[in-house]
Amino acid sequence: MFNLFKRKKGKVEDVNEDKPRGVIAEYYEGDNAVILKYVDELPNKEIISKFNWFTVVSWKYDGSLRNGMPDSETNLRMIALEHTLASAFDSSDLCRHAYNRTGNNLKEFYYYISNRDEFMNHFNVALKGHEAYPIEINFYKDSEWSELRKLIKETKG
Numbered sequence: 001m002f003n004l005f006k007r008k009k010g011k012v013e014d015v016n017e018d019k020p021r022g023v024i025a026e027y028y029e030g031d032n033a034v035i036l037k038y039v040d041e042l043p044n045k046e047i048i049s050k051f052n053w054f055t056v057v058s059w060k061y062d063g064s065l066r067n068g069m070p071d072s073e074t075n076l077r078m079i080a081l082e083h084t085l086a087s088a089f090d091s092s093d094l095c096r097h098a099y100n101r102t103g104n105n106l107k108e109f110y111y112y113i114s115n116r117d118e119f120m121n122h123f124n125v126a127l128k129g130h131e132a133y134p135i136e137i138n139f140y141k142d143s144e145w146s147e148l149r150k151l152i153k154e155t156k157g
Contacts, residue, residue, distance in 0.1 A: 025155050029104040032068030038099030040152050042145060051096050051112035054142035055119065057085075059107040059135045068104040078107050081133055085109060088126035094119055098148045112145060 025036040042048065059078065063069050070078060082100070089095050095113040113119040116139050127133070140147075 023155070027155075029068075032063070032104040034068075034101055034103035036099055036101050036151070036155070038148075038151065040156065042148065042152070043096060047096060048112075048145050049143070051114050052141065052143040053113045053116060053119075054098070054140040054145075054147050055095070055111040055113050055116075056138045056140070057109040057111075057135055058138070059133065061105055061107065061134075063103075063105045069102070070107065077131075077133070078102070080130070081127075081135075082109070084126055084130065085123075088122060092122065094122055098145075099151060110147070112142070112148070113139075 023036075023038055023040045025038075026033055027036070028034065059081075061070050061074050063071075065071070069075075086097075089097065089111070094115070095111040098110040098112055100110070101108045111119075120137070123137075
């Protein structure tokens with residue numbers, strides 16, 4: 001699935017050995033680049049057993065004029081959404097961020113969560129006051145974190 005063009009470990013200014021480093025990877029779907037941002041290490045078994053719903057927040061957009069990438073205005077809104085979600089969830093016990101993807105007319109945020117209702121309540125509170133985003137949210141049972149495992153395996157190629 002992933003024909004990687006590049007894969008780089010994220011640069012960390014303040015190196016903390018307890019925190020896993022991020023990876024940025026690029027692959028192509030047809031002629032369009034797709035950028036992935038993720039941590040290429042699985043969490044411990046306790047976390048995996050707690051967060052068993054794979055959650056996908058999808059934003060479809062028209063990237064036909066930019067080789068599948070969002071235009072500037074759309075990108076700014078996506079960044080605002082990303083920062084809001086990071087602020088709301090990065091230090092919460094409701095979920096664990098798995099990865100993001102951008103490209104080929106699609107932006108997605110992937111999380112592993114424990115409770116769909118609690119996640120959606122927190123999600124809606126975090127976005128209160130924001131203009132509505134053209135997003136769709138889907139939940140899939142994934143107790144073994146097989147989606148993230150597959151991504152890590154395929155991108156280490």
